Amino acid sequence: MNIQNNGRPGATRVLRQTFGSAILGLAAFAAFSAGAAHGQTIKIGVPVPLSGSNANAGTDIVDGAKLAAAKINAAGGVLGKQIELVPEDDACDAQTAVQAAQKLVDAGVAAVAGGYCSSAALPELTTFHRAGIPYVLDASTNPKLTEMGYDNVFRTIGRDDEQGPFAASFIKNSLHAKRAAVIDDNTTYAKGLAENTVEALKKDGVDVVYADSITPGQMDYSPTLTKVASLNPDVIYYTGYFSEAGLIVKEARQLGLKMTLMGGDGTNDPTLMKTAGPAADGMIITTSPLAQFLSGAHGFVDDYTKAYGHGPGPYSVYEYDAVGVTAKAIADAKSASPAAIIAALHKIKNYPGVTGTIGFNPKGDRSVAVYITIIVRNDEFAAYQRQDASGKWVAMK
Numbered sequence: 001m002n003i004q005n006n007g008r009p010g011a012t013r014v015l016r017q018t019f020g021s022a023i024l025g026l027a028a029f030a031a032f033s034a035g036a037a038h039g040q041t042i043k044i045g046v047p048v049p050l051s052g053s054n055a056n057a058g059t060d061i062v063d064g065a066k067l068a069a070a071k072i073n074a075a076g077g078v079l080g081k082q083i084e085l086v087p088e089d090d091a092c093d094a095q096t097a098v099q100a101a102q103k104l105v106d107a108g109v110a111a112v113a114g115g116y117c118s119s120a121a122l123p124e125l126t127t128f129h130r131a132g133i134p135y136v137l138d139a140s141t142n143p144k145l146t147e148m149g150y151d152n153v154f155r156t157i158g159r160d161d162e163q164g165p166f167a168a169s170f171i172k173n174s175l176h177a178k179r180a181a182v183i184d185d186n187t188t189y190a191k192g193l194a195e196n197t198v199e200a201l202k203k204d205g206v207d208v209v210y211a212d213s214i215t216p217g218q219m220d221y222s223p224t225l226t227k228v229a230s231l232n233p234d235v236i237y238y239t240g241y242f243s244e245a246g247l248i249v250k251e252a253r254q255l256g257l258k259m260t261l262m263g264g265d266g267t268n269d270p271t272l273m274k275t276a277g278p279a280a281d282g283m284i285i286t287t288s289p290l291a292q293f294l295s296g297a298h299g300f301v302d303d304y305t306k307a308y309g310h311g312p313g314p315y316s317v318y319e320y321d322a323v324g325v326t327a328k329a330i331a332d333a334k335s336a337s338p339a340a341i342i343a344a345l346h347k348i349k350n351y352p353g354v355t356g357t358i359g360f361n362p363k364g365d366r367s368v369a370v371y372i373t374i375i376v377r378n379d380e381f382a383a384y385q386r387q388d389a390s391g392k393w394v395a396m397k
Helices: 013-017 026-036 055-074 092-105 119-131 160-176 188-202 224-229 241-254 269-282 295-308 316-333 337-346
Strands: 040-048 082-089 111-114 136-137 151-155 179-184 207-213 237-240 260-263 284-287 351-353 355-360 372-377 380-387 393-395
Touching: 013 055, 040 055, 040 237, 040 269, 040 316, 055 082, 055 111, 055 393, 082 092, 082 316, 092 119, 111 316, 119 136, 136 284, 136 316, 151 351, 160 188, 160 284, 160 380, 160 393, 179 224, 188 207, 224 241, 224 260, 237 241, 241 260, 241 269, 241 372, 269 372, 284 295, 295 316, 316 337
Parallel strands: 040 082, 040 111, 111 136, 136 151, 179 207, 179 237, 237 260, 260 284
Antiparallel strands: 284 372, 351 355, 372 380, 380 393
């Protein structure tokens, strides 16, 4: 299935195509703001990058949230009220994120479901913690987010200290690499994943010949790649975001580098292929399962594709579940009070999410996080390998 971005229909067409114009036309969403003044909606904030190089990922997350809210509202809402989404642009920037979070607090959100860059999610979390508002993360994977001792943070996705050992095991036991280079972009997320991967690689006996950062936003990474190539690694693992990954992959192949190129879950966006072109073919990515590779997400993929004219982005399905589990907590609490929602979220153990059963441990992390590897083939992401129950690497069907 091709999941390239090919344009976005208007909101009216989106909702009508998916759920029927009689119930979920644009008028239903327009009514949100009017109803809010009379307490007829429950506001859920969605802080994501809607500008800058990661805007594509942020828009996909908002679209996943809209799909979840539309389904909930079509079924009568929660506590007799409609869910009102309040997206806010954090631009994946710490300072902008503080402003975005405060805007959501001032808007009176009962809860927040979103987040993309950990560097933005961390300051957002501090603001929401001070305000006592629950924050359910769908894509921010830095361990610090749930290691700060805050009781209002939850996650529908795994952590970098889970993905790092997973990547290291793949590099050693599937690729049988002896020498590895790990490159990050010095952001909170990328640095954390790189450090966890390097630590695991060393424990696994793989020689880490290079571990350093690039500066994102550059137009040429060939000096770094040339230096890395001189160290003869069997694999290069890039832990930054897709915007730089596409250029790195393209330049690596232009330089004639033949080693395996890999990326972390910040590279799992279709924009990667747009930037890299044919050079991306064969790149392997460690990631939480994309929607098209989840057995329980076929309906979600169909609804998303009908609504937006293209397949879902990598984190839209985790945002769909973040909004869904938040609504479940509101229903369980029988209250839209942030404190009551936080308490109810801590009690959730077996929420039937599209991404699988969701429960939270005492820190707020997802109890069971799953990772797979995917590969770029013919300008598309294809399922590649996973670990079976015994830890053996097997092909995905």
